Amino acid sequence: MLAKRIIACLDVRDGQVVKGVKFEGLRAAGDPAELARRYDAEGIDEVVILDVTATLEARQARAHTIRAVARELFLPLCVGGGIRTEDDAAAAIEAGADKVSLNSAALADPTLITRLAERYGSQAVVVAIDARGDGDRWTAYTRSGSASAARDVVEWAREAAARGAGEILLTSMDRDGTKSGFDCALTAAVSDALAIPVIASGGAGEFAHFAEVFRAGRADAALAASIFHFNTHGVAELKQFLHGQGIPVRL
Amino acid sequence: MSVALVDYGAGNLTSVRKALAAVGAEVYTPAGPADLTRARGVIVPGVGHFGSTRTLDQAWRHAILERLDHNRPLLGICVGLQWLFAGSAEAPDVPGFGVCQGLCGRLPDIEPATGARQKVPHVGWNTLALPRWSRLFAGIADGSHVYFTHSYAAPLARGTVATSTYGIEFTAAVEEGLVSGVQFHPEKSGQVGLQVLRNWLTEVT
Numbered sequence: 001m002l003a004k005r006i007i008a009c010l011d012v013r014d015g016q017v018v019k020g021v022k023f024e025g026l027r028a029a030g031d032p033a034e035l036a037r038r039y040d041a042e043g044i045d046e047v048v049i050l051d052v053t054a055t056l057e058a059r060q061a062r063a064h065t066i067r068a069v070a071r072e073l074f075l076p077l078c079v080g081g082g083i084r085t086e087d088d089a090a091a092a093i094e095a096g097a098d099k100v101s102l103n104s105a106a107l108a109d110p111t112l113i114t115r116l117a118e119r120y121g122s123q124a125v126v127v128a129i130d131a132r133g134d135g136d137r138w139t140a141y142t143r144s145g146s147a148s149a150a151r152d153v154v155e156w157a158r159e160a161a162a163r164g165a166g167e168i169l170l171t172s173m174d175r176d177g178t179k180s181g182f183d184c185a186l187t188a189a190v191s192d193a194l195a196i197p198v199i200a201s202g203g204a205g206e207f208a209h210f211a212e213v214f215r216a217g218r219a220d221a222a223l224a225a226s227i228f229h230f231n232t233h234g235v236a237e238l239k240q241f242l243h244g245q246g247i248p249v250r251l
Numbered sequence: 252m253s254v255a256l257v258d259y260g261a262g263n264l265t266s267v268r269k270a271l272a273a274v275g276a277e278v279y280t281p282a283g284p285a286d287l288t289r290a291r292g293v294i295v296p297g298v299g300h301f302g303s304t305r306t307l308d309q310a311w312r313h314a315i316l317e318r319l320d321h322n323r324p325l326l327g328i329c330v331g332l333q334w335l336f337a338g339s340a341e342a343p344d345v346p347g348f349g350v351c352q353g354l355c356g357r358l359p360d361i362e363p364a365t366g367a368r369q370k371v372p373h374v375g376w377n378t379l380a381l382p383r384w385s386r387l388f389a390g391i392a393d394g395s396h397v398y399f400t401h402s403y404a405a406p407l408a409r410g411t412v413a414t415s416t417y418g419i420e421f422t423a424a425v426e427e428g429l430v431s432g433v434q435f436h437p438e439k440s441g442q443v444g445l446q447v448l449r450n451w452l453t454e455v456t
Contacts, residue, residue, distance in 0.1 A: 221375070
């Protein structure tokens with residue numbers, strides 16, 4: 001049976017994981033490669049590097065981080081943040097990313113999705129959508145959530161899929177950082193509209209939130225950062241919990 | 252132990268190359284069919300569309316057959332496994348290598364048992380059923396998870412040594428003499444995937 005995926009997000013700036021990390025026994029707490037290894041040992045299904053470095057040297061620095069993480073990681077690795085051009089995507093993929101995640105660049109020029117899907121296959125192209133709700137509708141935001149793209153989220157997700165995206169990484173800006181649970185209504189609305197997988201993100205605070213987003217949100221995968229960073233055995237315990245709830249996971 | 256990783260333009264080979272290196276293989280990318288003669292084993296990888304295997308023309312097929320005649324094993328990965336069959340509904344005009352019988356077809360978007368809609372492509376970790384002993388899965392437990400990403404799948408065949416189920420049961424791995432294939436991505440399937448590659452490499456001597 002196809003398992004629901006648990007994905008760890010590493011928010012990286014200048015080669016270091018920037019969200020709080022309290023793993024014991026790590027030589028360098030913020031080292032992305034070491035953190036990825038730790039997650040791998042705990043049974044994470046996939047790793048996302050969200051590189052928030054915003055300098056001119058960003059692409060080179062990003063390639064270095066990707067190479068370091070990919071070296072010993074034999075799981076799917078997705079890289080996002082600052083992928084603006086086909087060259088940015090090519091550099092990330094050549095450094096060892098299996099997938100690139102496009103956000104603002106795809107909104108600004110949706111043909112980028114198709115060009116990358118034709119070059120690397122749809123499985124390598126993830127479109128990330130930052131969504132903010134207003135009643136039962138959601139609007140896509142751009143530039144790290146700082147500006148409205150004036151696009152309906154479900155409609156934009158449909159267009160992204162039609163243009164060749166292989167997966168949607170859907171973040172609820174309303175829930176992000178609140179630890180109050182994923183936005184299941186948002187996730188279900190997008191997941192039901194698409195034939196490609198939807199990764200839910202934003203709001204994970206406790207294990208029960210993952211069960212909710214897999215059931216009510218009909219998510220194919222769920223992504224979190226800090227809930228794992230602060231738990232020594234977070235991923236393994238989460239998977240045991242979900243298994244106990246009857247949700248298929250890779251143990 | 253020189254393994255030829257055939258680059259016919261079907262996607263990015265960085266991960267496959269890295270995983271093969273991690274299990275001790277010396278990998279090269281042949282410049283053309285003539286460059287296959289030094290290969291102790293041949294890998295046909297692939298992500299994406301079956302139509303891309305059109306590049307594997309008669310010259311490539313002859314070169315691969317010549318290696319098989321010299322007892323050098325062949326491994327197909329993902330589209331590379333589908334290519335081992337007669338062909339695929341994804342590109343009906345492109346013939347497969349034809350070592351295994353049957354045509355690859357699109358995965359169903361309705362789960363037959365429940366009538367529920369299911370997403371295609373099939374993306375993520377699914378379980379393997381191992382109906383009998385095989386070289387590829389020596390030391391690997393029935394029910395192990397491996398990583399898939401595909402919309403088309405191969406039917407069950409005489410050489411099927413692993414199956415997985417997504418709406419229908421399909422061939423997750425075949426062994427037919429010196430020819431093997433896996434539908435999943437061993438380079439993305441953690442320790443289980445590395446063990447599959449290690450097991451295949453024991454044939455490459």
